Structures are given as C-alpha cells and as structure tokens.
Amino acid sequence: MKSIIISTGDELLTGSTLDTNTNWIASRLTELDVELICCFTVGDDRDKLLWAIKQATEKAQLVIITGGLGPTDDDLTRFVLAELANSELIEDTHSLTVIENFFRLRNRQMIERNRIQAMIPAGADALDNPVGTAPGIKISIGQATVFALPGVPSEMKRMFDLYVAKWIAQRQPAKIYRKKIHCIGIGESNLVSRLEPIVKKFPQIRFGTTAKGGVITINLAYDKLEAIDAFTSDITGELGDIVLGFDDDTLSSVIGKLLKRRKQSLVTTESCTGGLIAKTITDTAGASEYFAGGFVCYSNELKQKLLGVPEKTLIEHGTVSEQTAEAMAKGAINATNANWSIATTGIAGPTGGTKEKPVGLVYIAIANDSDLVDVQKFLFGNLGRDTVRERATIAALNFLRKYLLDN
Amino acid sequence: MKSIIISTGDELLTGSTLDTNTNWIASRLTELDVELICCFTVGDDRDKLLWAIKQATEKAQLVIITGGLGPTDDDLTRFVLAELANSELIEDTHSLTVIENFFRLRNRQMIERNRIQAMIPAGADALDNPVGTAPGIKISIGQATVFALPGVPSEMKRMFDLYVAKWIAQRQPAKIYRKKIHCIGIGESNLVSRLEPIVKKFPQIRFGTTAKGGVITINLAYDKLEAIDAFTSDITGELGDIVLGFDDDTLSSVIGKLLKRRKQSLVTTESCTGGLIAKTITDTAGASEYFAGGFVCYSNELKQKLLGVPEKTLIEHGTVSEQTAEAMAKGAINATNANWSIATTGIAGPTGGTKEKPVGLVYIAIANDSDLVDVQKFLFGNLGRDTVRERATIAALNFLRKYLLDN
Numbered sequence: 001m002k003s004i005i006i007s008t009g010d011e012l013l014t015g016s017t018l019d020t021n022t023n024w025i026a027s028r029l030t031e032l033d034v035e036l037i038c039c040f041t042v043g044d045d046r047d048k049l050l051w052a053i054k055q056a057t058e059k060a061q062l063v064i065i066t067g068g069l070g071p072t073d074d075d076l077t078r079f080v081l082a083e084l085a086n087s088e089l090i091e092d093t094h095s096l097t098v099i100e101n102f103f104r105l106r107n108r109q110m111i112e113r114n115r116i117q118a119m120i121p122a123g124a125d126a127l128d129n130p131v132g133t134a135p136g137i138k139i140s141i142g143q144a145t146v147f148a149l150p151g152v153p154s155e156m157k158r159m160f161d162l163y164v165a166k167w168i169a170q171r172q173p174a175k176i177y178r179k180k181i182h183c184i185g186i187g188e189s190n191l192v193s194r195l196e197p198i199v200k201k202f203p204q205i206r207f208g209t210t211a212k213g214g215v216i217t218i219n220l221a222y223d224k225l226e227a228i229d230a231f232t233s234d235i236t237g238e239l240g241d242i243v244l245g246f247d248d249d250t251l252s253s254v255i256g257k258l259l260k261r262r263k264q265s266l267v268t269t270e271s272c273t274g275g276l277i278a279k280t281i282t283d284t285a286g287a288s289e290y291f292a293g294g295f296v297c298y299s300n301e302l303k304q305k306l307l308g309v310p311e312k313t314l315i316e317h318g319t320v321s322e323q324t325a326e327a328m329a330k331g332a333i334n335a336t337n338a339n340w341s342i343a344t345t346g347i348a349g350p351t352g353g354t355k356e357k358p359v360g361l362v363y364i365a366i367a368n369d370s371d372l373v374d375v376q377k378f379l380f381g382n383l384g385r386d387t388v389r390e391r392a393t394i395a396a397l398n399f400l401r402k403y404l405l406d407n
Numbered sequence: 408m409k410s411i412i413i414s415t416g417d418e419l420l421t422g423s424t425l426d427t428n429t430n431w432i433a434s435r436l437t438e439l440d441v442e443l444i445c446c447f448t449v450g451d452d453r454d455k456l457l458w459a460i461k462q463a464t465e466k467a468q469l470v471i472i473t474g475g476l477g478p479t480d481d482d483l484t485r486f487v488l489a490e491l492a493n494s495e496l497i498e499d500t501h502s503l504t505v506i507e508n509f510f511r512l513r514n515r516q517m518i519e520r521n522r523i524q525a526m527i528p529a530g531a532d533a534l535d536n537p538v539g540t541a542p543g544i545k546i547s548i549g550q551a552t553v554f555a556l557p558g559v560p561s562e563m564k565r566m567f568d569l570y571v572a573k574w575i576a577q578r579q580p581a582k583i584y585r586k587k588i589h590c591i592g593i594g595e596s597n598l599v600s601r602l603e604p605i606v607k608k609f610p611q612i613r614f615g616t617t618a619k620g621g622v623i624t625i626n627l628a629y630d631k632l633e634a635i636d637a638f639t640s641d642i643t644g645e646l647g648d649i650v651l652g653f654d655d656d657t658l659s660s661v662i663g664k665l666l667k668r669r670k671q672s673l674v675t676t677e678s679c680t681g682g683l684i685a686k687t688i689t690d691t692a693g694a695s696e697y698f699a700g701g702f703v704c705y706s707n708e709l710k711q712k713l714l715g716v717p718e719k720t721l722i723e724h725g726t727v728s729e730q731t732a733e734a735m736a737k738g739a740i741n742a743t744n745a746n747w748s749i750a751t752t753g754i755a756g757p758t759g760g761t762k763e764k765p766v767g768l769v770y771i772a773i774a775n776d777s778d779l780v781d782v783q784k785f786l787f788g789n790l791g792r793d794t795v796r797e798r799a800t801i802a803a804l805n806f807l808r809k810y811l812l813d814n
Contacts, residue, residue, distance in 0.1 A: 013443045015434030016617035020425065022448070027422025036420040038455055039448035041429070048445055180423075189478045189520050208481065210418035211559075219423065268682075268703070274689025275675075275682035278703040282681025285757055285792055293709040296675070296685040296701035298694065302743060306700075306713070336709060350692055379513075383538050385692055387561050 001171060003029055003062040005039040006052050008077060009151055013043045021066045021156055028160060032168045033176045034062065044074035053084055057144035064164060067151030069134040071113045077137075077148050082121035084141050089119040092126040095135045102133050127163050131155050136163065177225045179232055181218040182244040184251065184398050188216050191242075198234045205231055214394040215244060215251065241405055244398075251397045252284045258404035259290035259340070266400075267338035268294035269307060269328045271319065272346035272362055276393045292338045297328065307331030320345050322363050322375045329367035329375075340403070341367045342396050346378075348388045358382070362392045366400055374403075408578065410436055410469040412446040413459050415484060416558055419474075420450045428473045428563055435567060439575050440583055440628075441469065451481035460491055464551035471571060474558030476541040478520045484544070484555050489528035491548050496526040499533040502542045509540050534570050538562050543570065584632045586639055588625040589651040591658065591805050595623050598649075605641045612638055621801040622651060622658065648812055651805075658804045659691045665811035666697035666747075673807075674745035675701035676714060676735045678726065679753035679769055683800045699745045704735065714738030727752050729770050729782045736774035736782075747810070748774045749803050753785075755795045765789070769799040773807055781810075 005025050011017040022039050029036050037060060042048040049068070056063040068077030082089050096118035103110035117134050120126045127136035127147075132155040137148040147164050149156045183191060188211050195218075199207050205228065206221040218235065222228050236243050245254045259266055268277045278294035281287055295306055300319055303309040309327040317323040328343035346362025353359035360380040367373045376399060380391045412432050418424040429446050436443050444467060449455040456475070463470040475484030489496050503525035510517035524541045527533045534543030534554075539562040544555040554571050556563045590598060595618045602625075606614050612635065613628040625642065629635050643650050652661045666673055675684045685701035688694055702713055707726055710716040716734040724730040735750035753769025760766035767787040774780045783806060787798045 011617075012430075013433055013445070014437045014615070014617075015430050015432070016437075016615070016619075018427065018430040023419075023422050023425040025422070026420055030421040030423075036450075037452075038420070038450070038459065039446075041446035041448075043445070052445070187515075189518060192479050193518060193520065208417055209479070210416075210423055212424060217423065219421070265706075270682075270685075273686075274694070275677075275685030275701060275703070278677075278682030279680075279686050282703070282705065282755075283793070285755075287681070288705050291705045293705045293713075294682060294703035296682070296689070296703070298689065298698045298700045299672075302700040305743070336712070348689075348692075381538075384561060384565075386690070387538075 001034050001062055001168070002037050002060045003034050003064065004037060004056040004060040006049075006056055006063065006065045007039070007041045007151075008044065008049060008065065008067040010043045010074065012041050021151065021153055024153070024157060025064055025066075025160060028165065030178075032165060033172055034168055044068065044076055046076055046080060049076055049080045050083065053080060053141070053146070057084070057141040057146065061144055062164075062168070063141075063144050063146040064160075065146065065148040066156050069117065069136070069148060069150050071116050071133075078116075078119055078121065081124070081137060081139055081141070081146065081148060085121050085123065085139055087122040087124075090122050091115070092118050092120045092135070095120065095126045095128075098128055098135065099133050127159060129155055129159060130162070131158050138163065138167075176221055176223050177228050179220040179228050180247050181220070181232060181235055182246065182249055183216045183218065183239060183242045184214060184244045184394070186216065186239075186242050191216050191218075191239075194238065195235060198231070198238060201234070202227060202231045214391065241402060244401070250284070251394065251401070252280050255281065255397055255401055255404065256284045256287060256290060258401065262339075262404065264339035265290050265292045265337075267292045267332045267336045267341045269332040269341060269343045270294065270296050271298060271303075271328070271344055272348045273344045273389050273392050273396070274298065274348075276389050277342060277344065277396055280393055280397065292336050295332060295335075303328060303331075307335060318357070320347055320357050320361060320363065322365075322377065325363035325365035325375050326367075326373050329365035330373060333367050333369055339369050340400065342400050343367070344392055344396055346388070346392060348385045348392075349382055350385060353382070360388050362388070362395075364392065364396045364399055366403055368403075372403075374399075408441050408469055408575070409444050409467045410441050410471065411444060411463040411467040413456075413463055413470065413472045414446070414448045414558075415451065415456060415472065415474040417450045417481065419448050428558065428560055431560070431564060432471055432473075432567060435572065438585065439572060440579060441575055451475065451483055453483055453487060456483055456487045457490065460487060460548070460553070464491070464548040464553065468551055469571075469575070470548075470551050470553040471567075472553065472555040473563055476524065476543070476555060476557050478523050478540075485523075485526055485528065488531070488544060488546055488548070488553065488555060492528050492530065492546055494529040494531075497529050498522070499525050499527045499542070502527065502533045502535075505535060505542065506540050534566060536562055536566060537569070538565050545570065545574075583628050583630055584635050586627040586635050587654050588627070588639060588642055589653065589656055590623045590625065590646060590649045591621060591651045591801070593623065593646075593649050598623050598625075601645060602642060605638070605645060608641070609634060609638045620797060648809060651808070657691070658801065658808070659687050662688065662804055662808055662811065663691045663694060663697060665808065669746075669811065671746035672697050672699045672744075674699045674739045674743045674748045676739040676748060676750045677701065677703050678705060678710075678735070678751055679755045680751045680796050680799050680803070681705065681755075683796050684749060684751065684803055687800055687804065699743050702739060702742075710735060710738075714742060725764070727754055727764055727768060727770065729784065732770035732772035732782050733774075733780050736772035737780060740774050740776055746776050747807065749807050750774070751799055751803055753795070753799060755792045755799075756789055757792060760789070767795050769795070769802075771799065771803045771806055773810055775810075779810075781806075
C-alpha cells in the first residue's frame with residue numbers, strides 16, 4: 001500500500017511553525033509497513049489544496065491530511081474534499097452533539113462558528129475527536145481512502161491511532177522486521193565502503209544509512225528475523241567498537257548503561273561546551289543513578305577555586321591547553337567522589353581564535369579514580385559556535401565510551 | 408517571485424529524521440519577501456525526484472532542493488538535474504580541488520567515491536561548500552532557477568545565505584524594513600487581543616506573530632522606517648517588561664547585555680535542568696565576560712558538598728522543595744564570587760512524580776550577593792522530559808531578567 005501525507009496551513013509556509021506531524025506520521029507508517037511515497041505542504045489556499053489532494057489520490061491508496069478542519073475562514077479541507085468527491089456538505093448530527101458536549105463539559109459557550117465543524121461531505125464518515133472539537137473525516141476519492149485529521153499534534157496522534165492505524169492493520173499482510181545499528185567515529189561513505197562485501201552477502205535485505213549529529217545509522221528491513229540477526233552480527237563483527245548501539249540507543253543512554261553495569265559514577269567539567277555535556281547526559285531519564293553532577297567552569301577563577309587547577313598551569317600553558325584539560329579532569333575527581341570525569345576546554349568561536357589556537361580547537365580529558373588521565377586534541381574548524389560545541393560534546397562522550405568499554 | 412522547497416531523503420519518509428531544513432528555509436524566504444507556494448518531500452528515488460523537480464520548475468521561479476548531493480548510491484539529485492536539463496555530468500576541477508583540500512586539511516584519506524561530489528551538470532554552476540565536502544549546484548531548468556544544497560543543516564544554512572539569499576536580494580525591488588519584537592510571559596491570543604487597538608492605528612504595516620520556545624515574536628514589515636518605529640514604540644509602551652528584545656536578541660543575549668551593563672556576574676546551579684541553563688547562557692558568544700560558571704548538582708551528596716545545602720533541609724523538605732532551591736541559590740553565591748545565581752530543582756519526568764510532587768513541578772530560586780533570595784514554584788505538567796526542562800530554563804532566565812531590569 002502506498003501513502004501520501006499532506007500538511008496544510010499558512011504557518012508552515014511562512015516558517016512560523018515547524019511541522020512535526022509529518023515526521024510523526026511517517027514513523028508510524030514505517031512501523032505499520034506502509035510505504036510513504038512523498039509529502040506535500042500547502043497553505044490555506046483552495047487551489048493548491050485541491051491540486052495536492054488530486055495528485056495524492058491519483059498516486060496513493062492512502063492519503064492523510066492534517067490541518068484545515070477548524071472553524072475559521074482559512075480552514076478549507078472539508079470544502080475541498082466535498083468538491084473533489086462531488087458531494088454536498090451536510091450537518092452530521094452526532095458530531096454536532098459531540099461538539100456541543102465538549103463546550104458544555106468545559107463550561108464554555110459554543111459560538112455559532114463552531115457548527116461548521118460538524119459539516120461533513122455526504123457519503124463520508126465523521127471521526128469522533130476524543131480530545132478536541134474538530135471531528136476528522138474519512139472519505140473515498142477515486143481509488144484512494146482519505147483521512148483528514150486536525151493539525152493540533154495531540155489530537156492528530158490520538159486520531160491516527162484510533163482510525164488510520166486500525167484501518168491499515170485490517171489491510172496488511174506479512175510482518176516486516178526492522179533493525180537500526182548506530183555507528184560513531186566513522187564517515188558515512190567510509191562506512192558504506194567497508195560494509196560493501198557484507199551487503200552483497202544479503203541482497204534481499206533492505207539496507208540504508210542516515211547521518212545525524214555525528215552518528216551514522218544503518219537501517220535494515222526484511223520479513224525474516226534470522227536473516228536480519230545474521231546481517232547484524234556480521235556488521236558488528238566488522239565494525240567493533242564503532243557500533244554505538246541498536247534501535248532506541250543514544251550516545252547518552254549507552255553511556256548510562258555502561259556506567260550502571262559498572263556501578264560507577266560520572267562527573268563533568270566543562271569550559272567551552274558550557275553545560276552541553278551535562279545536559280546531554282541528563283537527557284536520559286534516570287541519569288541520577290550514575291551522574292553525580294557537573295561543573296561549568298567558564299572563569300579561570302572557578303577553575304582554580306572549584307577544581308584546584310594550578311594558577312601556574314593556566315599562566316604557562318593557557319586556559320585552552322592539554323595541561324589545563326588534564327588538571328580540570330583530575331580536579332573534578334578530587335572535588336567529588338565520582339569514578340570518572342570528562343573535561344573540555346577550547347575555543348567555540350566565533351571570535352577568540354589565534355594562529356596557534358584557532359577557533360574549533362578543543363582539548364578533551366578523561367580521568368578516573370584509579371589515576372588514569374588521557375587527553376585528546378581536536379580541531380573542529382571554524383564551523384560556527386553551535387556546531388563546535390555539539391561536535392566537542394559528541395567527541396567527549398565517545399572518548400569516555402571507549403574507556404567504559406575497555407577497562 | 409514564487410518559490411518551492413523540495414526536501415529529499417528516505418530518512419524523511421521513514422520518519423527517522425525530522426525535517427527542520429524546510430522550516431528554516433521557509434522563515435528565511437518570508438524574511439526575504441519571497442512567496443513559498445508549497446513544499447514537497449520525496450525519497451531517494453529517481454522517478455519521484457524527477458516528478459517533483461519537474462512540477463516545481465513549472466510552478467515557481469525559484470526552487471530550492473535539500474539533500475541527495477552526497478557520495479553514496481542513494482544520492483540522486485545531480486543525476487536528476489542533469490536529466491531534466493538535458494545535459495551531461497562533467498567533473499568540475501575547482502570543486503574537486505576543494506574536496507581534496509577538505510580531506511588533506513583534516514589529515515583524512517579521500518576515497519574514490521568522493522570524486523562523484525565534484526560532478527556537475529554541464530552549464531550549471533558549482534557552489535563552494537565552506538563547511539563540508541559536497542558543493543551545491545545552481546542550474547536553470549525552464550523558467551526556474553534551481554539551487555541544490557546539501558541536506559546537513561549547518562552546511563545548508565551557510566550556503567543558503569551565501570548563494571540563495573544573495574541571488575534573491577539582487578532580484579527584489581523596493582526595500583522593505585522589518586522589525587521583530589520578542590515578547591515573553593504572555594500567550595499568543597492574549598497578546599494579539601491586547602495589541603488590537605494599536606494594530607488598527609497602523610493598517611498599512613504588515614503585522615504577524617509567531618510563537619517558539621515560550622517567546623512570542625511580533626513581525627512587522629513596511630517600506631517606511633518611521634512608521635515601523637512609531638508602531639514599535641506604541642507596542643513597547645503597552646507591553647512594558649513583556650518585551651524581551653528586538654531582532655536578533657535572545658533571552659540568552661538579553662541577560663548577557665543586562666549583566667554587562669551592570670558589570671555583574673552570574674552563576675547557575677541546576678538539578679532538573681541538568682546543565683541546560685548554563686548551555687543556554689553560553690550559547691551567546693562572549694558569555695565569559697559575565698558567566699562565572701555553573702554547578703549541575705544531580706546528587707544530594709554534591710548539593711551538600713559543593714553548595715552547602717544542609718542535610719536537614721534535604722531530609723525534611725525533600726530535594727524538590729522551595730527550601731532546597733533557596734539553599735542551592737544561596738550556596739552558589741557563597742561558593743563563588745558571583746553577584747547573581749539561579750537554582751532549579753524539580754521533576755523532569757517521565758517517572759519520579761508523586762501525588763504531592765507531580766512530574767513538571769519545578770522550584771526556581773534567584774539569589775544575589777546582597778542577600779536577596781526569591782523562589783517561585785512552577786507546574787509545567789507532564790509534557791515530556793525535554794519540554795519540562797526547556798520550559799524551566801526559559802522561566803528561570805525570565806525570572807532573572809526581571810530582577811536585572813528592576814534593581
């Protein structure tokens with residue numbers, strides 16, 4: 001079954017609203033094994049909406065529209081659907097009662113304008129909205145089944161699961177198994193080249209890669225679980241510790257699992273990353289089990305006071321140096337009872353760089369309570385403040401990950 | 408001028424990547440007064456991409472494509488552009504040199520596969536990529552000018568500004584003045600109601616609002632600067648300290664300006680926000696002038712050891728309490744020589760909530776070196792870990808901002 005998503009709303013075309021609905025629906029369709037062939041985004045404009053729905057119903061068997069079901073003049077979805085189905089809009093008495101009850105239960109006055117939300121093309125089904133006022137619409141146009149859902153994400157998600165997912169499940173044959181393998185510390189083209197011989201061994205398995213935030217994800221899909229498992233095992237054998245994890249794993253959650261398994265704790269001490277490493281670690285719920293806490297030592301005064309970095313080190317080698325990173329990492333272990341520490345010091349930019357110490361230079365140190373200290377120097381280039389900080393965070397967490405795997 | 412955006416990549420259709428490029432480009436096009444008539448999302452599929460580019464070049468004068476310029480087999484944009492322009496792909500020697508240098512500078516081996524990225528349809532322009540390996544492509548197809556940019560957001564943004572924005576500026580007629588007024592601590596519909604009388608006074612000025620991360624932005628556009636200034640002055644008079652700032656101001660940069668003006672410094676001490684406040688403050692370049700540093704005290708042990716929060720307070724009132732927030736804020740001032748401190752303690756979720764202390768409960772305390780302490784209680788609801796942490800960060804920074812304005 002092929003599907004198309006149409007998002008509507010002027011706010012999507014002016015950039016004032018980020019469309020997260022399409023991504024959410026796309027994920028659900030993937031889980032439900034429905035092929036999504038493309039997506040359209042159109043404004044609150046009759047002609048464009050008409051064009052998009054017409055194109056979609058000619059190309060796909062399932063069309064999902066979000067938005068344009070509200071009570072205001074720029075909500076056009078119901079009108080365009082009626083036009084394309086050659087039918088009249090009629091008032092759905094059940095939907096009207098549901099809308100009236102929605103207002104009554106909240107002690108709010110229903111204004112006349114809201115009545116329009118009970119208007120449905122003749123021959124279509126009204127879909128009850130359990131969390132809002134606008135019912136959805138299910139209608140056949142040509143060979144396609146069209147679901148029109150509200151644009152409010154919480155309403156759309158509930159109604160997708162109630163109506164669209166159920167409709168799909170009744171029509172789907174065999175189960176497809178999926179596996180994601182997340183890799184780190186390798187470029188995408190290099191990874192693909194290295195895996196070529198393995199990929200050739202399993203021509204029947206769908207294989208693709210995506211890159212995001214320094215992590216390359218290998219996506220596998222096939223209807224035989226054993227083949228996916230064999231493929232995965234060959235890949236992990238080839239890539240070793242380049243493999244970060246699988247499926248829902250993230251760099252943050254993998255470090256959490258490794259620390260929990262060792263019953264050890266972590267402290268962070270950040271200069272140029274300014275708290276981003278601590279923030280990334282605490283993105284994982286339950287981080288309090290292994291994350292003692294962190295220091296953001298922006299000033300040299302705090303580096304000395306809280307971490308005991310010697311003034312001599314700061315003067316002789318500078319704030320951004322191997323020696324300072326090392327002293328910060330050791331100092332954080334001494335100042336707390338944590339087992340492991342990560343320290344960063346560098347030049348995030350856009351200013352502050354020199355010929356010897358350019359923007360993008362970052363020293364990352366790892367220390368532990370058994371006197372291990374290791375420092376790495378990174379040159380991320382002048383890629384913009386946000387990017388330098390993100391790359392330094394990923395590099396630091398991956399540096400720690402390798403120690404947690406090894407020791 | 409009418410425009411269309413085409414995003415490409417299987418990862419967008421499987422839902423594994425959220426498309427933020429389209430939203431960013433849509434915002435920039437709005438700023439540049441270019442009408443965006445619709446957007447297409449297609450996978451790494453020759454036929455679909457061909458269809459989308461053909462449709463777009465027939466409907467718009469400007470077509471922006473993101474993605475599909477990489478070195479792997481599923482990167483098809485260059486091939487489809489050549490096909491539509493009826494031209495051959497030729498190796499662009501300048502681009503090849505740039506790609507070779509990119510690898511040489513990073514001490515990495517350029518593999519043969521990367522050569523493909525220097526292939527450009529004959530008659531097209533290669534667009535240097537200052538932050539990655541894939542050059543962009545500018546090509547005429549029918550009546551349209553097509554810009555193909557990389558899908559990596561940092562590369563796409565730099566190249567949009569370098570090439571697309573410049574190309575648009577050369578073609579736009581009268582100068583339009585724009586003003587953004589950022590507001591905080593008010594809902595969008597409430598704000599619009601309050602401003603209705605002022606908006607009626609200036610019917611000729613384009614007026615719109617957008618909401619993002621707790622900040623409502625009023626966007627004004629008109630070809631007379633004096634009228635914009637008069638409108639702005641009326642709005643700031645009406646809204647007072649709800650106005651956060653203008654144009655490029657952010658909550659982070661505004662706090663920086665206020666602290667610099669006062670020649671004062673800030674320390675943060677975070678529990679539930681886990682470093683996000685420190686990260687947000689250090690998003691602003693030059694934060695070292697006023698940001699001493701921060702503590703992320705996830706464990707109670709560190710709250711006692713580093714901030715001197717009394718064990719009694721933690722036991723009697725709990726980690727998430729008004730008393731603990733207050734002690735953290737005071738403790739951070741004592742532990743450093745900073746003038747101001749912000750402290751957060753709360754339950755970010757998704758687990759850990761109780762009936763008395765539900766997920767979303769956050770206490771935020773402000774203290775200064777003149778013995779001021781103020782605590783506010785917030786109930787953000789069970790909106791998901793990320794949202795609770797973001798809202799708490801915004802609330803904390805706005806709480807501090809009001810003190811920096813007043814005192």
